[in-house]
Amino acid sequence: MIMTGITLLFICTLGLLAAHIFGMNSHMSFSSKQSGTQTGAYGKVMETVLGQIEVYNYQRMGFNKGFICFSPDSRFLAVGSETGEVLLYTTKGSLVWRKNMGLGKLTALEFSSDGQSVLVGETSQQGWLFSLSVKDGSELWRRSSVNELGTNIKEKTYPGIVAIRTDAAGMIYAVAQRYIKHADGHNEYVGQIYKFTANGERVGSFPGDHNLDSWVSWISVAAAGDKAAFATANFDVAKYKYDQNIYCLDGNLNTVLWSKYIDVVSPYQNVTMRTGTDITPDGRYITGIASDGRCFLFDSEQGQEVWRRSISQPQKIGGVYINATGNYSQLLGEYAVFTTGNTYNRANWQLPTPVEHPNSNSLFVFDLQGKLMNNYKFGGMIEQIAASNKLAALAIGRNVRSKDPSVHGLYIITIPETQLVDYAATSGGPCVAAAISADGQYAAGIEAPLQLDDGQVIGEYKLTLLAKKQR
Numbered sequence: 218m219i220m221t222g223i224t225l226l227f228i229c230t231l232g233l234l235a236a237h238i239f240g241m242n243s244h245m246s247f248s249s250k251q252s253g254t255q256t257g258a259y260g261k262v263m264e265t266v267l268g269q270i271e272v273y274n275y276q277r278m279g280f281n282k283g284f285i286c287f288s289p290d291s292r293f294l295a296v297g298s299e300t301g302e303v304l305l306y307t308t309k310g311s312l313v314w315r316k317n318m319g320l321g322k323l324t325a326l327e328f329s330s331d332g333q334s335v336l337v338g339e340t341s342q343q344g345w346l347f348s349l350s351v352k353d354g355s356e357l358w359r360r361s362s363v364n365e366l367g368t369n370i371k372e373k374t375y376p377g378i379v380a381i382r383t384d385a386a387g388m389i390y391a392v393a394q395r396y397i398k399h400a401d402g403h404n405e406y407v408g409q410i411y412k413f414t415a416n417g418e419r420v421g422s423f424p425g426d427h428n429l430d431s432w433v434s435w436i437s438v439a440a441a442g443d444k445a446a447f448a449t450a451n452f453d454v455a456k457y458k459y460d461q462n463i464y465c466l467d468g469n470l471n472t473v474l475w476s477k478y479i480d481v482v483s484p485y486q487n488v489t490m491r492t493g494t495d496i497t498p499d500g501r502y503i504t505g506i507a508s509d510g511r512c513f514l515f516d517s518e519q520g521q522e523v524w525r526r527s528i529s530q531p532q533k534i535g536g537v538y539i540n541a542t543g544n545y546s547q548l549l550g551e552y553a554v555f556t557t558g559n560t561y562n563r564a565n566w567q568l569p570t571p572v573e574h575p576n577s578n579s580l581f582v583f584d585l586q587g588k589l590m591n592n593y594k595f596g597g598m599i600e601q602i603a604a605s606n607k608l609a610a611l612a613i614g615r616n617v618r619s620k621d622p623s624v625h626g627l628y629i630i631t632i633p634e635t636q637l638v639d640y641a642a643t644s645g646g647p648c649v650a651a652a653i654s655a656d657g658q659y660a661a662g663i664e665a666p667l668q669l670d671d672g673q674v675i676g677e678y679k680l681t682l683l684a685k686k687q688r
Contacts (some may be wrong), residue, residue: 230449240275257638258266259629259660259683263310267663267678268300274668281665281678282649283598284326289416291654293351294661295335297326297682303337303349310682314354321345327381329389329415330495332438342368346391348417358583359415362393365409365428372397376407379434384442385415388420389413392436392447404453408433410445431459432501436490437501443468444517446503448490462488463505465520475520484538484563485530487507493546502585504546504553510576512546512555515664526585529576530559537562539570541577549604552590554582554632556599559617573618580611593635595648596624605653607632610660614647615667622675627651627662627683641683646676658685 220374270281284297296304301323305313318339325338329348334357337347344362349355359456366376380392390412397405408429412421423429430450436443445466451457461476479488493506496517505513510529515522529541542558563567579594580602590642596619600612611628643664650663660683666676 221394222620228618233402237419253407255641256639258686260686262682262684264681267298267680272666272674273536275615275620275670279645280614280649283325284648284661285652285661286326286328287652287654287659288328288332289330289655290332291656291658294682295326297323297337299582299678303335304350305354307640308654312392316349316354318614324377324379324391325381327383330383330385330387332530336381338378338381338391340375342375344376344378360413360417360419362409362591366393366395366407380436382436382438384438385440386442387412387415388442390438390445392433392435405430406430408580410436411468423470435494437494437496439496440498441500442501444496445470446489446494446496448494448505450489450491451487452489454486462490463494465503465517477515477520479507483507492544495546497548504545504548506546507557508542508545510540510557512542512543513549514587516518516662526583526587528555528572530579531563535571537571539574541574542560544599545602546605547602549583549632553585554604555581556602559598570618574677578616580635582635590633591635592637595628596621600647601651601654604632605655606657608638608657609651610651612648612651622667627660636648641681644676659683
């Protein structure tokens with residue numbers, strides 16, 4: 218009875234808090250997700266198994282995934298699998314080619330801006346960035362990151378290309394990272410950001426003559442190529458050279474235009490921003506989201522904070538701090554989109570929580586003035602978001618609290634209305650990757666297998682391709 222009362226009080230309190238922060242027109246929804254039936258707006262073009270992979274359970278923090286993206290002209294779908302293969306399909310479902318990349322782990326995938334090549338990042342002893350021909354999968358060029366980042370074969374700490382972006386002129390930006398967990402428990406980060414021409418010539422790097430000592434695994438680039446932004450996620454409370462939370466560089470990666478330190482909120486000891494800087498197409502604004510649930514919009518010229526909002530404020534209930542992690546931010550037209558993840562116990566993410574955070578596993582849409590337009594609460598973790606025009610495709614995976622597999626699937630919603638367009642349920646496993654074509658005609662998702670608490674394995678490692686039905 219006492220716990221029930223506390224739970225109800227907590228939910229009501231957060232509801233009032235949300236109304237205070239966002240206003241009464243926020244359309245906050247704390248209801249569970251809908252059923253797994255399709256609306257019929259999209260139809261399945263194909264489903265194909267991508268191979269056998271290691272099966273994880275609910276106790277695993279990270280998860281198997283894969284990488285998928287559509288070509289700029291919406292004609293092709295590129296897939297990078299956990300099995301080490303890169304595959305290219307037409308959007309009609311035909312396999313064009315498949316290529317085994319060897320022993321490295323695929324960690325990034327992107328099309329070149331002209332759609333003529335597939336860019337592949339891997340973590341391996343050399344930390345390669347590959348360029349593959351769309352025509353036949355042949356290797357056009359490769360570049361290594363080991364000279365800057367180093368490697369340790371004995372300890373299995375390898376360099377890797379973990380993010381790839383392009384600008385309108387065809388320039389390629391790649392984030393290289395090496396993570397080292399030392400025997401005494403402390404973390405070491407080694408990183409570099411590269412700029413290449415379409416032919417693979419390296420024309421810039423940051424910091425250049427030394428390495429980043431912070432966790433950097435994400436970058437965003439203005440379409441004009443005049444700015445690049447990244448955030449840091451230093452989990453240890455330690456002294457770092459690169460201790461700011463957001464950095465904005467000139468497009469040549471020569472100069473820090475500005476950097477920003479963000480104040481810490483209780484009960485955290487630092488601010489981590491692992492993913493989700495994004496830049497408006499005109500380069501005017503930059504978004505960011507912290508794991509503590511605060512989202513931001515910055516002016517890109519001077520780095521001035523335009524506004525901030527708290528979409529999943531940490532709360533203490535029954536002596537336990539719970540939070541719903543801030544995950545992704547994305548700019549889509551005149552709107553900024555932010556997502557939250559699962560509910561975690563602040564003391565230890567594997568410990569139980571009294572309740573789920575009401576704002577967990579949700580998507581929030583703001584206009585560029587900071588007004589909340591709409592939000593949508595999903596039943597599981599938003600593993601990835603991909604946006605195009607006025608649509609967003611979302612991969613919905615595990616809810617580590619409810620452990621309800623019926624919510625797993627690929628969701629397509631409108632922006633800014635957050636209306637459900639269609640939903641393709643998986644065969645049971647979490648949906649771990651999502652993509653949508655530039656014209657919104659095609660969407661794709663990857664499902665991974667999942668081991669339930671009773672040992673049963675559901676789902677399989679599978680690709681699904683959808684196409685919008687003509688009406």
